[in-house]
Every structure is written in C-alpha cells, then in structure tokens.
Amino acid sequence: MRTLNKVGIAGYGAYVPMYRLRAAEVNRMWGTSGEPVEEKSVVGLDEDTVTISVECAKLAVRRAGVDPSEIGAVYVGTESKPYAVKPSGTIVAEAIGATPGVSTADYEFACKAGTEAFQTCIGLVGSGMQRYAMAIGADTAQGKPMDALEYTAACGGAAYLFGPLDDSLAEVEASYSYVTDTPDFWRRPKEIYPRHGNRFTGEPAYFKHIIGAGKGLLDETGYKATDFKYAVFHQPNTKFPINVSKMLGFGMDQIKPGLVAPLVGNTYAGSSPLGLAATLDVAEPGDRIFMVSYGSGAGSDSFVFRVRDLIKGRRAGPKVQAFIDRKQYVDYATYLRHRGQIIQ
Amino acid sequence: MSVPRYWREEKPRYRLLGEQCTGCGARYFPRTPVCVCSGTEFKPYKLPETGKVVSWTVIRSPPEGYEKYVPYVVALVELDDGLRLFSQLTDVAAEQVRSGMRVEAVLRKVKEDGSAGIIQYGYKFRPIVE
Amino acid sequence: MRGVAVAGVGLTKVGEPWERSARELFAEAAVAAMKDAGNPAVDALYVANMSGGHLQHQLQFGAMMAEAIGRPGIPAMRVEAGQASGGVAFNEGVKAVASGMCDSVLVGGVEKMSDMLPECVASSQAMAEDQEYVAFTGVTKTGLSAILHRMYTEGFGARPEDVAMFAVRGHDNAVGCAHAQYPFKLSIERVMASPMEADPLHMMECSAVCDGAAAVLLCPAERLRDGVEVAGTAVATDAFSIAQRGDPLTLGAVRRAAERAYAVAKVAPKDMDVLEVMDDTTIDGVLSLEGLGFAKRGEGAAFVAAGGTSKEGEIPTNTFGGLKARGNPLGATGVYQVAEVVLQLRGAAGPSQVKDARIGMAQSMGGVGSTCSVSIMRRA
Numbered sequence: 055m056r057t058l059n060k061v062g063i064a065g066y067g068a069y070v071p072m073y074r075l076r077a078a079e080v081n082r083m084w085g086t087s088g089e090p091v092e093e094k095s096v097v098g099l100d101e102d103t104v105t106i107s108v109e110c111a112k113l114a115v116r117r118a119g120v121d122p123s124e125i126g127a128v129y130v131g132t133e134s135k136p137y138a139v140k141p142s143g144t145i146v147a148e149a150i151g152a153t154p155g156v157s158t159a160d161y162e163f164a165c166k167a168g169t170e171a172f173q174t175c176i177g178l179v180g181s182g183m184q185r186y187a188m189a190i191g192a193d194t195a196q197g198k199p200m201d202a203l204e205y206t207a208a209c210g211g212a213a214y215l216f217g218p219l220d221d222s223l224a225e226v227e228a229s230y231s232y233v234t235d236t237p238d239f240w241r242r243p244k245e246i247y248p249r250h251g252n253r254f255t256g257e258p259a260y261f262k263h264i265i266g267a268g269k270g271l272l273d274e275t276g277y278k279a280t281d282f283k284y285a286v287f288h289q290p291n292t293k294f295p296i297n298v299s300k301m302l303g304f305g306m307d308q309i310k311p312g313l314v315a316p317l318v319g320n321t322y323a324g325s326s327p328l329g330l331a332a333t334l335d336v337a338e339p340g341d342r343i344f345m346v347s348y349g350s351g352a353g354s355d356s357f358v359f360r361v362r363d364l365i366k367g368r369r370a371g372p373k374v375q376a377f378i379d380r381k382q383y384v385d386y387a388t389y390l391r392h393r394g395q396i397i398q
Numbered sequence: 399m400s401v402p403r404y405w406r407e408e409k410p411r412y413r414l415l416g417e418q419c420t421g422c423g424a425r426y427f428p429r430t431p432v433c434v435c436s437g438t439e440f441k442p443y444k445l446p447e448t449g450k451v452v453s454w455t456v457i458r459s460p461p462e463g464y465e466k467y468v469p470y471v472v473a474l475v476e477l478d479d480g481l482r483l484f485s486q487l488t489d490v491a492a493e494q495v496r497s498g499m500r501v502e503a504v505l506r507k508v509k510e511d512g513s514a515g516i517i518q519y520g521y522k523f524r525p526i527v528e
Numbered sequence: 529m530r531g532v533a534v535a536g537v538g539l540t541k542v543g544e545p546w547e548r549s550a551r552e553l554f555a556e557a558a559v560a561a562m563k564d565a566g567n568p569a570v571d572a573l574y575v576a577n578m579s580g581g582h583l584q585h586q587l588q589f590g591a592m593m594a595e596a597i598g599r600p601g602i603p604a605m606r607v608e609a610g611q612a613s614g615g616v617a618f619n620e621g622v623k624a625v626a627s628g629m630c631d632s633v634l635v636g637g638v639e640k641m642s643d644m645l646p647e648c649v650a651s652s653q654a655m656a657e658d659q660e661y662v663a664f665t666g667v668t669k670t671g672l673s674a675i676l677h678r679m680y681t682e683g684f685g686a687r688p689e690d691v692a693m694f695a696v697r698g699h700d701n702a703v704g705c706a707h708a709q710y711p712f713k714l715s716i717e718r719v720m721a722s723p724m725e726a727d728p729l730h731m732m733e734c735s736a737v738c739d740g741a742a743a744v745l746l747c748p749a750e751r752l753r754d755g756v757e758v759a760g761t762a763v764a765t766d767a768f769s770i771a772q773r774g775d776p777l778t779l780g781a782v783r784r785a786a787e788r789a790y791a792v793a794k795v796a797p798k799d800m801d802v803l804e805v806m807d808d809t810t811i812d813g814v815l816s817l818e819g820l821g822f823a824k825r826g827e828g829a830a831f832v833a834a835g836g837t838s839k840e841g842e843i844p845t846n847t848f849g850g851l852k853a854r855g856n857p858l859g860a861t862g863v864y865q866v867a868e869v870v871l872q873l874r875g876a877a878g879p880s881q882v883k884d885a886r887i888g889m890a891q892s893m894g895g896v897g898s899t900c901s902v903s904i905m906r907r908a
Contacts (some may be wrong), residue, residue, distance in 0.1 A: 072489055099467055100488055100506040100522065108412075108505045136517055145519065149412040149505055372527045380527055382491075398466060407660050428661045453682075455674035456727040457666060461651040464666040472667040474675050474771060482771040484665050492727070497682055508664060520664060 055173075055229050055274075057180025062222020063359065064120060064186060065368060067113025068212035068331035069106050070318055070377040071097045075389045077205045083386045084200050090291035094208040094319025096384060096392050097194045101209070103132045104142045106192045106324075108149045110213035114188065115150050117223075117368045118215045122151035125215065126184030128158045129174060131167025131323045132211075134194045135160050138243070146190065157184075164239060165288055166349025167191060167323040168212070173355055175216040176226050186217040193322035196393065198247035206291050208319025210377075212327035223365035224334065224343070226357060228275050232267035233353030240351070250350070259352050261298055264288065267354035268302045268346045275358055279303030282358075283341035286329040288348035289315035304344070311336050317378055323349075330359075332374040339363045399511035404518050411520040414503055416481070418443040427481055447503040448526065449477035456492045463509045471495055475523050489524035502526045531749030532625045532758045534905065535632075536565025537867040542709040542740040542855030544642045550577075550584060551596045553741040554638040557860075558597045561634065561743035561867075568747070571630040573597070573604035576617035576637035578859035579652040580606075583644050593636065610656035611808060612763075613637060614862020615892025615901030618744070619761045622903070625746045636743035637860030649737055653858075656895045658769050670734055670809060672770060672896050674726040677811040680777055681728075684826035688728060690833035692719045694810040695733050695852045697837055702849030704879030707864075709738050709855030733810040733852075740857035742864040754908055756873045759887070760793030761903040762786075768898055777826075779897035782819030786891070789902040790821075795887060797821040800904075802872045802888040803837075803845045804865035807852050816891055817845070820902070844882045847872060862892030866903060873907045 073096040077089035097106075107130050115122055128147040135142050143158030161167040161174075168191015175187035192211025197204035219225055238259035241248035251259075264287060272278065279285070285304040287295040292315055299309045312329035321328055326347040333343055343359040390396050407428075409415050416427030421437035427445055432438055454473035457464070464470070471487040473495070487495060488506055501523035508520040538560025540553050548556075554575070562570065575589040586592070590604030607617035614637040621635035641649050653669040654662075662672075681688055699714035714732060722732035749757045764784035770776045790796060797820065805820070807813030814828040822843050823831040831837070837845035848854045848868050851861060869888035871877045877885075885907075892901045 098489060098506075100486075100508070102507060102517075104517075104519065105504070105506050145412075148408055151413060376527055403660070428658075453675045453679040455667070455671040455678070455729075456724065457668060457671050458724060458726065459646060459650055459668065459670070460666060461654050461663070461668055462647045463651075465647065467666065470666060472665050472671055472675070474679075474776075484662050484667060484769070484771055486665050497678070508666070518664075 057176060059180050059182055060219035060225060061176050061180045061216055062219045062225045062362065063214050064217035064221050064223065065114040065118025065215040066212065066331055066334055067110040067117065068328050068374050068377070069109040070095045070210040070374070071101055072380050072382055073098060073384050073392060074381045075384055079386055080205050090205050091319050092316050094206055095210055095321070096389055097209045099392055101194070102136045103134050103192050103194050104136055104145050106194070106209065106211045107142060107146045107190045107213065110190055110192065110211050111146050111150050111188060113371050114213040114215045117370060118217065120186055120215065123155065125152040125186045125188055126156060127175060127178055127187035128152055128156055129161055129171035129188070130190045130192065131161035131163070131171045132193050133162055133164055133167060133322055134196065163353065164349035164351050165322045165325055166347040166353060166355055168327045169347035169355035172214060172357065173229060173231060176229060179216045179218065186215055188213055188215045191323040191327040193324050195320065195322040196247060203250065206320040208321050210318060210321035210328055211324035212331045214327065222362060223368045224359045224361045227360055228271060228358050230267050230271035230274060230356045231353060232263055232270055236352035238350045238352055255350070259350065260290065260294055260348050261301070263352050263354040264298050264346045264348050265301060267356040271356040271358065277358065281342060282308060282344040284311060284333045284337060285309050285344040286312035286326050286333055287346050288326045289313060289329060290320045292316045314374065314378065328374065334365065335369060335373040335375065337361045337365065339365060399515050401516060404516065412505060414445040414447060414521060416443045416445055417441065425481060427483060445481060446478040449475050449501060451495060451497055451499040451501060452476050452482065453497060454487065454495050473523065475501060486522045487524065488522040500526050529626045530628060532622045532746055533749040533752040533755045533908070534744050534758070534870045535747045535752055535755065536561040536563070536745035537870050538564060538743045539707045539864060539867055540741045541707045542738050542857060545739055546642065550580060550638050550640040551592065553640065553739060554593050554636055555596045557741035557743040558634060558636050561745045565745040568632045568745070570599050570602055570634045571632045572624055573599070573602055574617040574621050574633065574635045575604065575606045576613035576859045576863055577606055577639060578608055578610055578613045579639065582652040582655065583648070584640065608859070609899040610894025611806065611858050612862060612892045612894035612899040612901050613859035615865070615890065615903065616763055616862070616899065618862060618866050618903055619763050619901050621746050622758050622761050625748060631748060633746045634743060635746060635863060636741060637863035638741035639857035639859045640739045641737045641857065642739050646737065656898065662769050668726060670729060671726040673809040673811050674729040676770070676776060676815065676896060677729055680811060683777065686826065686829040689716060689720060690829035691810050691814055692716060692730065692733055693833045694807050694813040695719050697832060698807060698846045698850035698853040701839065701847050701880060702853035705848045705854060708849045708853055709736065710853045711849070729809055729811070735808050735851040735856035738855040738857050740855055740860050740864065742860050742867050744863060744866055744870065749908070752908065756870045756905050757908050759795065759904045759906040760789040761901070762788035762792065763899065763901045764788070765899050766897050770896060777815065779815050779819035779900070781897045781900040782816055782891065782893065785900045785902040786820045789904050793904040793906070795904060799887055800843055800889050801885040802847055802869060802882050803843050804850065804868055804890045805845060806891060806893040807846065807850045808856055812893065812896060813850070816893060820889070820891060839882060847877065847882055848880050862890070862901065865890035865892060869905050873905055
C-alpha cells in the first residue's frame with residue numbers, strides 16, 4: 055500500500071518501566087526451568103497503559119517539535135486498556151494538549167494493535183485529512199501464573215507521530231497487512247488471563263502471518279532483504295524473531311538493535327514499535343528499515359521506512375537503551391503486588 | 399469520589415499548567431481567583447517539568463484511598479522556575495531520596511475509586527532519566 | 529470595647545470513652561464550666577469542632593449542643609478552623625462579650641476521633657489542607673510536619689533528638705494531671721526507638737487519636753473582681769499551602785497573631801509565665817515556639833533540649849502535657865489550652881502548678897500554621 059501524498063515519522067518516543075522479573079525467579083517459584091527471555095519488564099504500582107502511552111506520546115511530540123494542537127488524531131493500540139469502556143486515547147490527547155480538535159480511539163488486535171494504528175495514521179496523513187496523527191502501541195500484559203507466557207508477558211510501549219514527509223525523520227515508503235481468522239490466542243471479557251493454543255501459536259499463527267505480510271511487502275516493493283540496513287519483527291520471546299528473520303533472508307546484525315525482548319520481554323502491542331524505536335535510536339540517514347508486527351487472532355502489518363537527515367536533530371531525551379538499563383529486580387511476591395494479583 | 403472535581407483539575411495536573419496575573423506578573427500553581435495584587439485577569443502559565451527535591455517524607459499511615467501504595471514518598475519539589483509544589487515521588491526507593499535530588503514530572507495513577515470507579519491520574523516526580 | 533474575663537472552666541479526661549458520644553462529652557465539660565462560674569444564664573454558645581462532619585456525619589453542632597446543655601433556643605454556632613477551631617472559637621466568644629452584644633458566652637470544644645479507623649482519622653486531618661493539590665498527593669498532616677522537620681534539621685543543623693525532646697518535656701508535665709491521656713513520663717530513648725510515623729517523625733513524637741471536650745464561660749471583666757482576664761487575643765492566617773510560602777520554616781500566621789496579641793495586651797514574650805502551644809508533632813511545637821518569639825529562628829530545638837520550656841525553665845510550656853501527653857482532641861484542644869492557662873493563673877493547677885503564674889498564653893494552630901489563634905490571659 056502506498057499513500058497519495060508522502061508520509062513519514064515526525065517524532066517517536068518509547069518507554070519501558072523500571073522493574074524486572076527474571077525468568078530464573080519464575081522458575082524458582084514453580085520449580086520449572088527454561089528461559090524464553092532472560093528477564094521481563096514489570097510496571098510500577100502507579101503505572102498502566104495510559105501512563106506508558108502518555109510518556110511515549112510526550113517524548114514523540116517533544117522530538118517532533120510540533121505544536122500539539124496540530125495533532126489531528128491519537129490512537130492507542132493495546133490489549134490492556136485500563137477502562138473496558140472509555141478510550142485511553144482521550145487521556146493521552148488531553149495530556150499532550152491535542153484536544154479538543156482531535157480524533158481518538160483505542161485499537162485492539164492483540165500485539166499488532168499499535169501497528170494497526172500506524173496504518174490508519176499513515177492513511178490520515180497521506181490523504182491530507184490530517185497534518186499530524188499519532189499511533190501508540192503499549193501494553194501492561196497480564197501473565198497467567200504457571201503458564202508459559204508468564205516468563206514473557208511484559209510492559210512497555212512506543213508512540214509514533216506521523217506527518218508530512220518534509221517534516222519527517224523517516225519516510226514511510228510502503229506498508230502491507232496480512233490477516234486471517236486464526237484463533238491462536240484470545241481472552242473472553244470476564245476472564246483475567248488470555249488463553250492460547252501453545253504450539254499452534256507458532257507455525258500457523260506467528261510465522262505464517264509474518265511471512266505473509268513480509269513477503270507481500272517485499273513483492274510489492276521489489277525489495278530484497280539485503281536492501282535493508284535493519285529489520286524489526288514482533289518479538290514474543292528471543293527465538294521466534296531470530297527464526298522468522300532468517301526465514302525472510304535477514305541476518306543477526308540487521309535485527310540486533312531492534313531485538314529488545316531478551317531483556318524486556320514481550321510488550322505485546324508495544325513489541326515491534328519498541329524494537330523500531332531502539333533501531334531508530336541508532337539508525338543513520340539513508341538506512342532502510344523493514345518492520346513486521348504480529349497480532350494474535352491473527353495478522354501482521356509490514357512497513358518499509360527510510361531514515362532521513364532530520365533524524366539527527368530528533369533524538370533528544372532518553373533512548374530505549376536508557377530505559378532498558380534503568381532497572382530494579384523484584385521477587386515474585388513484589389511482582390504479584392505490582393500486577394494487582396494480591397487480593398487486598 | 400467526585401468526577402466533576404477530578405475533571406476540573408485535569409489540565410493543570412496533566413500538563414502542569416498554572417496561571418500568571420496579567421497585572422503584576424505573579425505566577426500561581428494551582429490557579430487562584432484573585433491575585434494578591436487584587437487582579438482578577440490571568441493568562442495560562444506552563445510550569446517547567448524538571449526541578450529538585452526540597453524535602454520529603456515517607457507515608458506509612460495513609461489516608462483513605464492510598465492504602466495500596468504504602469509506603470510512598472511525598473516531596474516538596476521546587477521546579478526550575480522557583481515555583482514549588484507537593485508531589486509523590488515515584489520510581490525511587492525511599493532510602494535513595496536526597497534533598498536537592500533532580501527530578502522530572504511524569505503522569506501516573508494517583509488513586510482509584512475501587513475497581514468500578516474512575517482512575518485519578520496526576521503528576522508525580524521521578525529521578526531524571528537521561 | 530470592654531474587658532472580658534473567664535468565669536468558669538470545665539474539662540473531660542482525654543482518652544477513649546467508648547460509651548460516651550460527642551454530645552455527652554460536650555455536656556460534661558459545659559456543665560462543669562457553668563457550675564464553676566456559678567451557673568449563670570448563657571447568652572450564646574460557640575462550639576469548636578473540626579471533624580464531626582466526617583467522623584460522625586454530624587453538622588450543626590451549635591444547635592445540637594445548645595440543646596445538649598439544656599439551653600435550646602440560644603444563639604449557637606459551630607466554629608471550624610482545622611485544629612485551631614478551639615482557639616478561634618475562644619476568640620469569637622471574647623469578641624461577643626467585648627463588643628457588649630453578649631454578657632455570658634460559653635465557648636466549648638469537642639472531638640470524638642475514636643469512632644473511626646486510623647485511615648479515616650488521617651483523612652479528616654488532611655481535610656485541613658488543599659484537597660486538590662496537597663491532600664491529593666496522599667500526604668497526611670503528619671507528613672507535612674515531617675517535611676518541615678527534615679528542612680529544619682538539614683537547614684539549621686538541629687539534632688532530631690532535640691526536636692524530639694518536646695515530647696519528653698510534655699510527658700514530664702503530664703505526671704499527676706487528672707485529665708491527661710498519657711499521664712506518665714516518656715524517655716527520649718523510647719521516643720527515638722518508636723517506629724516511623726512519617727519519616728523522619730517517630731510515632732511517639734505525634735499526638736494520638738483521642739476524644740475530649742473542654743469549655744470556658746466568658747463574662748465582662750467588671751463582673752469578676754479577682755478573676756482571670758483576657759489581655760489580648762488575635763487570629764491570623766497564612767498561605768494555605770506550605771508550597772506557596774516564601775519561608776516554610778517561619779510560621780507567619782503564628783508570628784502575626786502573636787504580635788497582635790502582644791500589642792493589645794501590651795506585653796512581650798519575656799513577660800509570659802506559662803505557655804500552651806500546639807505540639808500536634810514535636811516540630812510543630814518547636815516552630816510555634818519560634819513564631820511566638822520564645823526562641824530565634826532555628827534555635828527552638830536547642831532551647832527545648834537545654835530545658836528552656838520545662839517547669840523550672842525560662843517559659844514553662846505545655847504544663848499539663850500539651851498535645852502529646854494531655855492529648856489532642858482536635859477541635860477541643862484550643863479550649864483545653866485556654867482552660868489550662870486559666871487554672872495556672874488561678875493557682876488551681878494542682879501538681880502541675882507553675883509558681884506565681886500571672887500571665888499566660890495559649891496558641892492554637894490549624895494545618896501547619898494556616899490558621900493561628902493566640903490568646904493572652906492575665907490574673908486580674
């Protein structure tokens with residue numbers, strides 16, 4: 055998919071909370087072994103998807119240097135919105151000063167809710183409907199005790215302010231979406247924890263859709279893996295993104311800067327957006343970046359970004375690495391307290 | 399828990415927005431209806447989002463509604479423009495807090511009206527992340 | 529404006545009288561005061577109460593207590609100024625008599641804190657602060673005092689133990705006091721070893737939950753030949769939030785109320801023989817001493833530690849135990865203070881008696897100095 059008018063990323067901001075739960079601590083609790091990631095991020099008592107989104111959004115606005123009243127849309131993609139009914143987007147829009155001339159909504163498509171919002175914002179800006187539109191992917195993913203996903207369900211996010219090309223640090227060259235009805239992971243309204251199909255979440259879900267969206271975009275654009283300096287994939291754990299990148303022809307040095315899962319875990323709707331932010335933190339003008347998200351249910355959005363000169367002046371403030379390095383380990387009981395899983 | 403009371407203070411709390419008397423220039427956070435110079439005309443004043451800890455305490459016997467967060471730090475913060483305000487500190491252990499510590503504003507949950515009422519967000523301050 | 533005298537005083541024992549309601553406590557103190565004054569008619573009633581609306585869900589204490597003391601129909605109102613309610617109510621009563629509008633005014637205070645859980649009581653005390661920008665942070669009244677305590681010790685190099693001595697001195701004075709909540713000594717070691725209430729304030733530096741009522745009956749001075757006269761009384765306020773004060777360690781409201789009271793009474797700090805101050809926490813007491821002019825800014829703690837406020841010291845302070853040891857039933861406290869000064873000046877203070885007390889001062893404070901009332905009384 056391409057837009058009529060050229061669109062880019064005017065500003066971006068990412069955030070990871072400071073607390074960490076080691077896989078080793080999960081194993082200590084349950085007498086299990088295995089480390090799909092080394093450790094995962096855990097929210098503080100006073101954090102949620104809204105506070106994470108606001109932090110990311112403010113940094114994106116600051117870096118873009120735009121007057122927030124010019125932002126025409128704020129979309130928050132998440133599967134852990136604090137209110138089942140009441141948009142997180144209105145709180146974020148109010149906090150950054152984009153109200154009242156703004157459109158907002160919350161998106162849900164599991165881990166690709168954020169990149170769903172990317173597609174919409176690209177369309178809004180590309181059509182000329184809005185000059186600037188913001189898409190946020192953020193989550194405070196809830197892990198079921200003793201479930202495989204408990205090691206990885208993490209918290210974090212990233213915000214992207216899309217705008218006209220001439221005010222962008224990276225151009226959106228093209229995008230693609232690949233969606234089927236594949237119930238690999240879901241949650242019914244009254245349930246606290248999602249359920250998943252275990253091994254079914256692999257080949258028929260994650261791999262099929264990432265490859266579908268990845269190949270679809272490569273075919274449409276005519277690019278090969280070697281045309282890209284970097285690649286970012288949805289990262290539910292350390293192994294999956296490494297494997298899928300190989301399957302699409304990418305190498306470790308291409309995906310390394312964007313591979314945050316080993317030390318952060320899977321930030322769900324924040325996952326590939328956070329990986330993209332970590333990549334933009336080190337990218338140089340001219341670098342081409344390939345990104346494919348994945349959301350259970352299932353689908354993938356893929357994007358080609360090309361970094362521009364403006365990036366040099368748009369990386370003030372904390373980088374993703376600063377948040378990864380800022381950490382305090384918690385034990386399992388403290389983790390439960392932070393996740394609201396202790397009955398008080 | 400009053401929804402209108404919370405809503406009225408959203409912009410000042412979310413954006414650290416105070417007011418400045420157009421007559422004598424005195425700055426206020428929070429806003430006030432009448433200036434000490436008797437002026438009643440004000441314009442918006444955006445406070446800086448960084449400052450330092452002047453003093454602090456650790457709350458161990460909380461008032462109603464704050465039990466879930468105990469123990470928590472409340473500080474008198476002086477912003478970079480000289481204005482002061484009270485705020486919780488977050489993302490820092492009580493033992494690590496020092497007078498003079500540099501801090502920055504973040505939006506966090508302050509209290510919730512159970513599992514069915516609204517969530518009240520507001521500013522807190524944390525050690526600056528560079 | 530004519531002179532005003534205190535014709536009668538009444539106090540209840542501060543504690544946790546589970547079986548007695550606020551009405552019954554108030555009536556006990558009021559009846560004792562009226563009896564002490566020879567049972568005159570009562571023209572008007574001022575009821576000091578801080579938290580009855582929150583703790584008992586009860587308003588209109590004025591009308592309620594007028595009936596409770598057997599005088600339904602008289603003019604009556606509740607006075608609220610946080611923990612300064614008692615002192616401010618006294619100030620109002622004095623004005624009513626001084627103006628000539630009333631000849632016999634009963635000023636009483638009552639608080640019943642033990643009805644509710646500690647979190648609720650903490651909330652009610654935080655209601656004396658700006659709800660949206662101070663109490664909203666989850667800070668308590670004790671927490672605000674603690675913030676000033678840290679500024680005080682770090683800013684002046686004062687020793688926390690010296691500040692804590694305020695509680696020790698109060699307890700020394702409470703021994704033998706019939707109406708005190710905690711009529712026993714307390715060592716500095718026990719104070720400093722007690723758990724943190726709101727760092728850096730220890731639990732035993734802070735007044736406790738309690739119930740109590742006190743009352744005084746006021747009449748024109750010409751009616752009491754050798755009684756106790758009100759020499760001067762004043763009320764002042766300060767910026768509502770400590771964050772808005774240029775110098776948080778100077779309690780401006782205390783200073784202003786004191787200056788006015790001294791001026792009207794034509795006396796100075798050195799003339800005081802006895803003093804009752806607000807030690808809701810130890811640092812509140814220290815800062816009050818400085819605001820009232822008994823110690824220089826930053827020197828109050830050392831003054832207390834060196835014995836300046838003990839019964840043999842320069843200014844005997846909190847002679848029945850003060851807020852920490854006699855007790856602090858919020859809205860009633862200011863009236864307890866006045867009653868205690870009167871007992872001292874009459875020579876009726878029993879084991880707590882300060883020798884030759886002729887002039888005394890009572891200082892009542894809401895928040896950490898948002899409202900302050902200072903009253904000076906003199907033996908006629």
